[in-house]
Amino acid sequence: MLIPLAETGNRTLTISLFSAVVAVTLYITWWASRQNKTTADYYAGGRNFSGAQNGLAVAGDYMSAASFLGISGSIALYGYDGFLYSIGFLVAWLVALLLVAELLRNSGRFTMADQLAFRMKQKPVRTAAATSTIVVSIFYLLAQMVGAGSLVGLLLGVKSEGVKAGVIILVGALMIVYVTIGGMKGTTWVQIVKAVLLMTGTVLITFLVLLKFDFNISKLLGAAAANSGKGEAFLQPGLLYGKDLVGQIDFLSLGLALVLGTAGLPHILIRFYTVPDSRSARRSVQWAIGLIGAFYLMTLALGFGAAALINTAKGSPVAESKGNIASPTLAEAVGGGAGSVGGSILLALIAAVAFATILAVVAGLTLTSASSFAHDLYANVIAKTKPSEKSELRVARFAAIGIGAVAIALAIPAQKLNIAFLVALAFAVAASANLPSLLFNLFWKRFNTSGAVWSIYGGLISAVGLVVFSPVVSGKPTSMITGADFAWFPLSNPGIVSIPLGFLFGVLGTYLGKDRSSEDRYKELTVRALTGAGAETASKH
Amino acid sequence: MRERDARAYEAVHDAADFTELKRRYKNFVVPWTIAFMAWYLAYVACNNWARGFMNTQVIGHINVALIFGLLQFVSTFAIAAIYGRFANRKLDPLAAGLNAKYKRERRR
Numbered sequence: 001m002l003i004p005l006a007e008t009g010n011r012t013l014t015i016s017l018f019s020a021v022v023a024v025t026l027y028i029t030w031w032a033s034r035q036n037k038t039t040a041d042y043y044a045g046g047r048n049f050s051g052a053q054n055g056l057a058v059a060g061d062y063m064s065a066a067s068f069l070g071i072s073g074s075i076a077l078y079g080y081d082g083f084l085y086s087i088g089f090l091v092a093w094l095v096a097l098l099l100v101a102e103l104l105r106n107s108g109r110f111t112m113a114d115q116l117a118f119r120m121k122q123k124p125v126r127t128a129a130a131t132s133t134i135v136v137s138i139f140y141l142l143a144q145m146v147g148a149g150s151l152v153g154l155l156l157g158v159k160s161e162g163v164k165a166g167v168i169i170l171v172g173a174l175m176i177v178y179v180t181i182g183g184m185k186g187t188t189w190v191q192i193v194k195a196v197l198l199m200t201g202t203v204l205i206t207f208l209v210l211l212k213f214d215f216n217i218s219k220l221l222g223a224a225a226a227n228s229g230k231g232e233a234f235l236q237p238g239l240l241y242g243k244d245l246v247g248q249i250d251f252l253s254l255g256l257a258l259v260l261g262t263a264g265l266p267h268i269l270i271r272f273y274t275v276p277d278s279r280s281a282r283r284s285v286q287w288a289i290g291l292i293g294a295f296y297l298m299t300l301a302l303g304f305g306a307a308a309l310i311n312t313a314k315g316s317p318v319a320e321s322k323g324n325i326a327s328p329t330l331a332e333a334v335g336g337g338a339g340s341v342g343g344s345i346l347l348a349l350i351a352a353v354a355f356a357t358i359l360a361v362v363a364g365l366t367l368t369s370a371s372s373f374a375h376d377l378y379a380n381v382i383a384k385t386k387p388s389e390k391s392e393l394r395v396a397r398f399a400a401i402g403i404g405a406v407a408i409a410l411a412i413p414a415q416k417l418n419i420a421f422l423v424a425l426a427f428a429v430a431a432s433a434n435l436p437s438l439l440f441n442l443f444w445k446r447f448n449t450s451g452a453v454w455s456i457y458g459g460l461i462s463a464v465g466l467v468v469f470s471p472v473v474s475g476k477p478t479s480m481i482t483g484a485d486f487a488w489f490p491l492s493n494p495g496i497v498s499i500p501l502g503f504l505f506g507v508l509g510t511y512l513g514k515d516r517s518s519e520d521r522y523k524e525l526t527v528r529a530l531t532g533a534g535a536e537t538a539s540k541h
Numbered sequence: 542m543r544e545r546d547a548r549a550y551e552a553v554h555d556a557a558d559f560t561e562l563k564r565r566y567k568n569f570v571v572p573w574t575i576a577f578m579a580w581y582l583a584y585v586a587c588n589n590w591a592r593g594f595m596n597t598q599v600i601g602h603i604n605v606a607l608i609f610g611l612l613q614f615v616s617t618f619a620i621a622a623i624y625g626r627f628a629n630r631k632l633d634p635l636a637a638g639l640n641a642k643y644k645r646e647r648r649r
Contacts, residue, residue: 080606084588087613091581094620098570102628218601225602236596237588237606248589255585259578278636282628289621293614524550530562531636533553533643534546 011156013344017352022174025190025359029178032186039389040539042183042396043110043371044273047538051280053192055287058271060191062089062262062288063198063295064140064361065147065354066423071296073323074240074420075303076312076330079228081240082303082323084251085420086296088258093292095435096263097285102278103442103529109536110273112266112434113376116441118528119521120449123381128456130376132433133266135460136426137369138407140267141362143422145171145411147324148358154325155351165412171362172408178363179370179400187363188274194360199295201353205327205346206298208334209305220301223308234307250491254424257495261427264434267368276538306330328354366407370400417480424493425467432459432498436506442529447510448518454509459502466494549646553639562635569627577620584609 036042049057067089074082108114113129148171149164156163178186213220221235228234241251262268272281306326310333312318318326328350332338335346374396379387387395437455440447466489467473473480475487491497528534553559587595587609595606 080610083610087584087610088581091577091613091617094577094617095574097621098574098624218603221602221607232596232598232602235602235604235607237592242589251589252582252585255582259581279629279633282625286621286625289617293618297611297614523554524547526563527550527553527559527639527643530566531553531559531639531643533550533640 014155014348014351017348018355021352021356021359024193025174025178025356028189028193029182029186032182032189035185036183038539039110039375039392040536041185042393043270043375044536045184045188047274047276047536049188049274049280051275051283052287054188054271054275054280054284055291056195057188057191057274058268058284058288059291059295060195060198060360061267061271061364062292063195063357064144064423065151065358066143066419067296067299068198068202068357069147069151069324069327069354070420070423072299072302072306072330073318073321073326075300075323076306076310076326077319077323078240079224079230079234079304079307080236081238083300084237084241084255085258086299088255089262090289090293090296092259092262093285093289095260096268097282097289099442100263100269100438101272101281101285104269104438105272105275105278105281106532106535107442107525107529108273110270110375111372112269112438113372116437116452117376117380119441119518119525120452124449125452125456126376126380128453129434129437130372130381132429132456132460133372133376134369134403135464136264136266136429136434137365138403138410139422139426139429140265141365141369141403141407142411142414142417143419143426144358144362144365145407146414146417146422147419148355148362149411149415150321151324151354151358154321155328155354161415164415168411169408171358172404172411174359175362175366176401176404178359179366179404180397182363184270184274184367184371187360187367188271190360190363194356195291197353197356199291201331201350202295202298202302205305205331205334205350206301209301209309209330212305212309212334220304220308224304225307227309227312228307229313246490249496250493253491253493253496256499257424257428257431257493260431260435260495260499262430264430264438265426266372266430266434267364270368270371273536277535278532302327302330305334309333362407366400366403369403370396373399373403421472421492425463428467428493428495428498429460429463431495432463432502433457434459435499436502440503440506440510442525444510445519445522446516447506448513448515450513450515451506451508451510454513455502455506458505458509459498462501463494463498466491466498470494545647549643552646553643556639556642558635558642559639562632562639565631565635569624569631573620573624577616580616581613584613 071086104115107118112133113126116125145168149168152167153164225231225234242248275281310329328347331350332343332347336342374392378395379392433456437452469489470492471487472492475485597605
């Protein structure tokens, strides 16, 4: 039985809460649209958000449905190993805090490419950076939209492919509305509301779970181990990763991509432009670390709570959903069980939170791609003369519609792809293609245009290319293409090879390119990055 | 305009305070980045290659693996706080002074 949640008869409640989420977010979007006048408003929300507000929005952007439902579900099914993703995801923020956030805030304007374009030839670096921005964002976007389709289907108790496609189209349409009308200001407030909802919902369920075990962690773990049927092994490494040497190297590779990917995710990077100065950028990351860390700690209680309290055995609805409905099912159980009033209310509440999460994250990703298209490609590469702010904004809005449409068109046939794989791939590409050029540009004087271009395309092509020739795509019964085998690369995660390649290409390109003109403005870049002298300021309304 | 900006940047770049700011920043981030990366990779490696150690039970059902994982949270929170304190006290005042210098130079 795949659809246990329909029987609880709370579909009306779930749908009303979903509608409430949509109504509130649309109202925010409409409210924000009245203040969108300049490009700085549209791309960077006027740079008027406080560190705490942006910290919530960063956390909102980062805690996707994949981590809310995926990580707790993974813990519910695989115990301790399910927890490993969240550690890499959290430690990664130190790279962003120490090496990237403040310097980027001071040296860029709207997009990831701005910081490279500061001292390099505009056209080639903007084209390269926009390409990798859009590729990473689309992988991430696909993961969220595929997740949305199956998730909403599961929560509402419908499993027809048509309904899933309908949900994807609805989510896509809503995200286009948020982004075209609300811009960065609207999107940021949607993230803030979502982050508050998500934290509140998670705190509530965590409290109810811990209450059942007298706030004794060991008791909770013991019950989870016993109910999982796997005993102590459920609390130990090895159920999911590192079964043999290839598996162990694969796990190391995944760990590297997770820890180095965050600081190269374009939709996270452009969040640092929404605050007035580098000090607030620092505060945002500190807030984000606190919120995200607390959230991941609570997913432990959710995951082990689900393993202890609900049926996660092979063939159970939770196992069939790959763990994705573990949290909602747990919410129903701790609220009083299926059919009870408390259970129905909590289930509907958590489903609505998950829906808000998906909407907010896809909006952030669409905005990132649209901004990069309009600001990097259109304004600085395609247009013959510098376009007016008005026409650049028009292009950004059309780009948002275009990218939304592409995402919908790709997501419907991509239904069968594994969500965790798409997210991990986005992180691997971000770590291989974006992080090397960002760091080299900030810390290596000699780095030049060809170095940046080589590093971005080199990292991008090696990360995506290695996946194409990995067991993820062919050669195994679980592969995307069955019946063919061109998998000569043994790992599912390309990071351990593609990240060093991204850096290596950066060095090679720099020396082979010979160009030294980018050194002229390195002094300016370092002064600006470290002191904020001449950095973009908040707009005054 | 562009000329004047470039001269102002040059002046800030050559100031003794800027050399000091760069030195302080690098002396903080380089060792700390190496430290947290090594600490994280040690955790990943132990999950792969030190299972006996990781499986040791400490209190009830709580084993070394879980404690090691939770310590990654503790260290991340701690480093974020330490960096914030350091930047507020040692970096921000210098940066603010240099930023003011830049504004003065541009007006000349």
